[in-house]
Amino acid sequence: MERTIDRGTVVIGIDECKGCGLCVQACPPRVLRLSAQLNRHGYHPAEYTGSGCTACGICYYVCPEPGGVTVFRREAA
Amino acid sequence: MPDLAVVHGRSPSFYAVFDRKEDGDPGQTHYCPGCGHGILTKLLAEAIDALGIQDRTVLVSPVGCSVFGYEYLDVGNIQAAHGRAPAVATAVKRSRPDSIVISYQGDGDLAAIGTAEIIHAANRGEAITVIFVNNAIYGMTGGQMAPTTLVGERSTTTPWGRDPTVHGYPIRVCELLATLEAPVHIERVGLGSNRQIMAAARAVRRAIDNQVRGLGFSVVEVLSPCPTIWGLDPVEAQTFVRDTMPRTFPLGILRDRTATAVPRPPLPSPPDPAELPGILGLDGATAGTTGGRAGGPRHAGADHRIVAAGFGGQGVQVLGEVLAEAGLSAGYHVAWLPSYGPQMRSGTSNCHVRLCGGAVDSPLVSRPTALVALNQPSLRAFLPRMEPGTLVLFNADAVPPDGLPRGLRIGAVPATAIADRLGSPRAANMVMLGALLEATGMLAPGVVEATLQRMVTDPAWRDLDLAALRAGQRAARRALPATCLHRTAILGAPGPPGPGPRPS
Missing domain, CATH: 3.40.50.970 (Thiamin diphosphate (ThDP)-binding fold, Pyr/PP domains)
Incomplete structure (x- = not known):
């Protein structure tokens, strides 16, 4: 089966994240989850499952932290 | 990730570092999770x-x-x-x-x-x-x-x-x-x-x-x-x-209404602060009388602390304002603190005025060097606070014989009667101001007259006030006891070392 290339990817600012979970709930393709690890503030930060991001940016908008989420889009070849 | 571009990320309108408190993470806000x-x-x-x-x-x-x-x-x-x-x-x-x-x-x-x-x-x-x-x-x-x-x-x-x-x-x-x-x-x-x-x-x-x-x-x-x-x-x-x-x-x-709203015309720019004295008619008011910047050596160490008190309507506040304005013109640091009840007439009214050689530490006068009392209730109200040596000028023919603390330099000036003879009892405040100037020498009379010329715009009142001021000076010379005219007791005398304002 041919592997599809994701349109984008998302990077969570682990030490900015407070583990509120709004991005996990909001993500349309459901590709975010809360990590089992704790960050240095004692929160379970969000993490990207690693595939399926569409770069829609919803997670960026629902995140209350300025540096919590960065969304990248794959540029057209 | 050379083929990836940021589409949503930290805005450049945020500070790079949130320098918010010692124990705060410089990348996080103080808001709760999910706020x-x-x-x-x-x-x-x-x-x-x-x-x-x-x-x-x-x-x-x-x-x-x-x-x-x-x-x-x-x-x-x-x-x-x-x-x-x-x-x-x-x-x-x-x-x-x-x-x-x-x-x-x-x-x-x-x-x-x-x-x-x-x-x-x-x-x-x-x-x-x-x-x-x-x-x-x-x-x-x-x-x-x-x-x-x-x-x-x-x-x-x-x-x-x-x-x-x-x-x-x-x-x-x-x-x-x-x-x-x-x-x-x-x-x-x-x-x-x-x-x-x-x-x-x-x-x-x-x-x-x-x-x-x-x-x-x-x-x-x-x-x-x-x-x-x-x-x-x-x-x-x-x-x-x-x-x-x-x-x-x-x-x-x-x-x-954004489609139909007309853009508001910008308001005229506020004037340059340098132009304000001219707009307020204050340019030249101090020329020739200041002898330099406020608090110059002329008044070094001076600390005149005056309380003026009377009925509302007697002009106590105007007296204080003229004194403060003239003091400003003469190069003092000044404060004028009015205090009066809600009544426009016949309530109590008093003001605190300070004329200092240096910065005014408080507009409150808790230990006056001079009290100007325009009526007997004011005299009675303020006398208990007067310390020995304080100058007290009382608007009457004579000082009341009883109930005076010892050691005051007290004298009577029949200001209301003098002002009435000049044309209106309402000028009694200027008679008292003239007497105060004569007794203390804190300001050259010419400076106060120039201040009156500037502040009183009605010519009839201006003339009356000037006449009242001069009559007050004459009355002080004629009628006040020598202790009241002992100018050196006040002129240039440094105040006691700076206690803060005391609750009255």
């Missing part, structure tokens, strides 16, 4: 970026959780007293018309203590943008009922739920403001879902763009989650905003 303020601040930052206005934006922060707005957004920042953000924003916008002024307020700040400010700013149609964050609770102070708390909602002050028969109904601020003519854009949005957040982003951007276009007052109310105080997890709180709050606070545009 609507964080989301909204990002929407603001994005709008500022999109409109290219970072270098001319001024954010006015409120009191409340968002008090620290200035620690996050790298724009001009002012933090206003509780509820006063629209008044502060008005001042900034009017004095700097090119700035983009955003008042950011919560519901406790805007809808309770600041109700008057927001209504009048909106009614004046100030060309500002107001972001009103409504989470229906006092968050920062621990969850008391706000004017916007929903019916039945529990808070620390409505532990059994808000009861309209006791606490009233939630105030719908947008509906209230929509009764006014001036606002051009009134909109309520929410942060309860992806869709609502994107609509909020558009509304915030539009409300700011209105100001960029020079239109009038815009306000966006943002229904916002407060998970911590509501006792809900962040997702539940978001759901509450989406499903429950709009039943009380319907979302939508309540006013949109």
Whole structure:
């Protein structure tokens, strides 16, 4: 089966994240989850499952932290 | 990731580092997990970026959780007293018309203590943008009922739920403001879902763009989650905003006159501060009389502390004002502190005046060097506070024979009678001022006359006041006991080492 290339990817600012979970709930393709690890503030930060991001940016908008989420889009070849 | 580009990331309108407190993470806000303020601040930052206005934006922060707005957004920042953000924003916008002024307020700040400010700013149609964050609770102070708390909602002050028969109904601020003519854009949005957040982003951007276009007052109310105080997890709180709050606070545009609104003409620029003395008629007032800058060596060590007291209507305040103005002209540092009751006539009235060689440490006079009493009740009221050696000038034919503390330098000047002979008993205040000048020598009479020439615009009164002033000087020379005229006791005498103001 041919592997599809994701349109984008998302990077969570682990030490900015407070583990509120709004991005996990909001993500349309459901590709975010809360990590089992704790960050240095004692929160379970969000993490990207690693595939399926569409770069829609919803997670960026629902995140209350300025540096919590960065969304990248794959540029057209 | 060479083929990946950032499409949504940290806004350049945020400071690179949040230098907020010693133990705070420099990358995090102080907001709770899931707080609507964080989301909204990002929407603001994005709008500022999109409109290219970072270098001319001024954010006015409120009191409340968002008090620290200035620690996050790298724009001009002012933090206003509780509820006063629209008044502060008005001042900034009017004095700097090119700035983009955003008042950011919560519901406790805007809808309770600041109700008057927001209504009048909106009614004046100030060309500002107001972001009103409504989470229906006092968050920062621990969850008391706000004017916007929903019916039945529990808070620390409505532990059994808000009861309209006791606490009233939630105030719908947008509906209230929509009764006014001036606002051009009134909109309520929410942060309860992806869709609502994107609509909020558009509304915030539009409300700011209105100001960029020079239109009038815009306000966006943002229904916002407060998970911590509501006792809900962040997702539940978001759901509450989406499903429950709009039943009380319907979302939508309540006013949109942006298509027809005419851009407001800019107000004339305020005058250059250097021009103010000319505008106020003060240029030249001090020329030739100051002998240099205030507090120059001429008055080194001087500390004249005067209390003038009488009935309202006797001109006590004018006496004090003339004394202070003349002192200013003569190069003293001065203070004039009026104190009077609500009555325009016949109530008590007194003022504290200080003429100092150096900076005035307090406008209060707790240990006078001179008391000017225009009537007997004032004399009786203030005498107990007088220390030995204090000069006391009393408006009467004679000093009362009884009840005087020892060691005062007290003398009577029949000021009302003298003024009456000159034309009006209302000039008694100037007679007393003349006597005070003669007794103390604290000011050259010419300086006071020049001050009167400037302050009294009615020629008839000016002439009467000048005559009264001179008559007071003559009366002092003629009638005051020698101890009262012992000028060196006051002139140039340094005051006692600086005690703070004493409660009277």
